[in-house]
Amino acid sequence: MTEIQDRPAAPLATATFESLSPITGDVVGIHPVHTAEEVEAAVARARDAATWWAGLSYDARATHLSTWKGVITRRLAQLADLMHQETGKPHGDAMLEAALAIDHLAWAGGHAEKVLKRRRVPSGLLMANQAASVEYRPLGVVGVIGPWNYPVFTPMGSIGYALAAGNAVVFKPSEYTPGVGEWLARTFQETVGRPVLQVVTGFGDTGAALCRAGVDKVAFTGSTATGKRVMAACAENLVPVIIEAGGKDAVIVDADADLEAAADATLWGACSNAGQTCAGVERVYVHDRVYDQFMSVLTEKARDLHADASPGSQMGPITMPRQMDVIRSHIQDALDRGGRAVVGGLDAVGERFVQPTILVDVPEDSLAVQEETFGPTVTVARVRDMEEAIARTNATRYGLGSTVFSKSRGMEIAERIRSGMTAINGIISFAAIPSLPFGGVGDSGFGRIHGPDGLREFTYAKAIARQRFKPAMALTSFGRTAKADQQLATIMTMLHGRGTTIPKD
Structure with a gap:
């Protein structure tokens, strides 16, 4: 699998690097090597933008994502040509990859509300006086470290779903395909006008800096070995990760x-x-x-x-x-x-x-x-x-x-x-x-992109229990009586003592 440290770290005096055509060796583009300070600044901008983005309705976010989808679709040939230049893959394969990414972006924007909005859940007989509900809220800022082999389809499985869930994203593309990453961020900026999606470019040090820059989650695609280094960097601040690593x-x-x-x-x-x-x-x-x-x-x-x-x-x-x-x-x-x-x-x-x-x-x-x-x-x-x-x-x-x-x-x-x-x-x-989760087990990693699971990966569950009426027994009080304890024991025996009845929601 691809990794973020395939090339040696750039010397400190080097402010830019070149992306090269693997077919001819010609220079495709020149890109900045973003420092740790610049990465932190991007995350800070994303933090402010995330507040605005998360405050929008699901419909408003879906509209923005749909507009972006339209821009990508209309410029599909341009994107495919850039992918061809940076990866060497045939134009037809690049078109197919981008088309699949567009389809996933459409699904994520169109299904986020259904998957993530607040819904009621059963309270159970013991807590029948409570109204229980759960919703999935955006984490804030998500860092995405993408691969070079599928520089649009693979990271879009994190970017599109994280955005649809209400997060801002800072994307670090592979040093082999930085132009594709910049293209995606630039077209999004054209449609939204705020730094909800930004890109930082560079080598392994830039990726490590993103892990340590205060993001709320990191989605990484690359080799198993590099995935372990990403996890180690994220562990310093208890930043959760999604790892999509190698396969066999x-x-x-x-x-x-x-x-x-x-x-x-x-x-x-x-x-x-x-x-x-x-x-x-x-x-x-x-x-x-x-x-x-x-x-x-x-x-x-x-x-x-x-x-x-x-x-x-x-x-x-x-x-x-x-x-x-x-x-x-x-x-x-x-x-x-x-x-x-x-x-x-x-x-x-x-x-x-x-x-x-x-x-x-x-x-x-x-x-x-x-x-x-x-x-x-x-x-x-x-x-x-x-x-x-x-x-x-x-x-x-492996188990991908x-x-x-x-x-x-x-x-x-x-x-x-x-x-x-x-x-x-x-x-x-x-x-x-789009509705199926994508991810592996073992050395192929953990966590999922795509589908409802992919949307929830970029959220946290917010549970709320609301008392509808006073309980018959005051169990969560120091005023609880011995009679209440006996009543609880009787109820639990009736509900669960025989061990043969499985409660149904």
């Missing part, structure tokens, strides 16, 4: 699967965005009865896919140069330990591009199976049945997404996979559904 997602192919669809999804999940997808496909477990047929379809499709700098290429470069060493080392380790490359291999790793690589006969404890590769490579293993497939899928410290291809047992298999999300007979479809 698997595809399970059952004996009755549509093999054409499964192979197509596997290849796209492994190689789209040059494999630089946290919820991308890195492992495949195929039922023995269909393994050979599946491999035939998969390898044929993979041999027709190439990554290069041509305008029509369906695969872009590896955005982060040092990731080349990781990809190469995983392939080398797999081959050294008896694995075979049926497509690609070590020669597939070039200077800026990596060609699709399919590895088989790779030991389960190898780097290519256990560690996140973050490149267009995938391991495929034969399994005797779905029990073995599930066991191997779950034998990882997963995929099952089966005509008859898809739900049964999906429910047994230890991951935050599973797609059945599709690929990464859960990410495109």
Whole structure:
């Protein structure tokens, strides 16, 4: 996964840095390295803006977000071109990413009131004299530390939902895609006119400064290692965090699967965005009865896919140069330990591009199976049945997404996979559904973006109990009598003594 310290911290005398095209190496833009003092100032401005923003009605905030959505949509080609320049991903992929982000922004703005507004909840028989209610209030200022691999879609899952919930946001984009972050903040400023969404740019020190600048929560997307550093910085002031970290997602192919669809999804999940997808496909477990047929379809499709700098290429470069060493080392380790490359291999790793690589006969404890590769490579293993497939899928410290291809047992298999999300007979479809939560377990992190859970992540629950009439027994008083104690014991015995009745709300 991407991280905030992939490049060394900028020297103190350096006030700016360059974002470079991973295709050509040309300078795309020059951006400031914001200091800790500048980050603190941005958070202070956001604090003032948050008071105004939270004071608006849900409808008023939704209107502002809808206006912003319209601006992004009308300038979609401009945004996609900037994403292409900074990440190298094909224009079509950039358009798709931005379109999904727009859809999520629309959902968040349109559903915030329904999810977060005050609602009555049951008081229970013991507290029948009370009217109970709960609502979800904005935290204040949210810090978002975003990745470079999906520089619009991923951070928007935090930015859009935090804004819809009534918070101000200070966004620190990756040092590889600062221009995209500035574009988002600039277009929002055009529509709202107040510093409700601001951007700070720089390296790891800037991200660390944001964690310590007095924000009320931090939403981070990046590597597990960097996520731990973010948590440590936030822990100094008890700032809560959402961590969306790495993944080692698997595809399970059952004996009755549509093999054409499964192979197509596997290849796209492994190689789209040059494999630089946290919820991308890195492992495949195929039922023995269909393994050979599946491999035939998969390898044929993979041999027709190439990554290069041509305008029509369906695969872009590896955005982060040092990731080349990781990809190469995983392939080398797999081959050294008896694995075979049926497509690609070590020669597939070039200077800026990596060609699709399919590895088989790779030991389960190898780097290519256990560690996140973050490149267009995938391991495929034969399994005797779905029990073995599930066991191997779950034998990882990660637990982000997963995929099952089966005509008859898809739900049964999906429910047994230890991951935050599973797609059945599709690929990464859960990410495109705004009402579903997105996030993982284990080393893939915790907390959720998207959906009702994503809205509530950027709020705190405010509970209110209001006395409607005086209680029959004064229990919360030093004037409580022995008779009241006996009455309470009798009531509790009637309600719960038998242990067989479960109260219904």
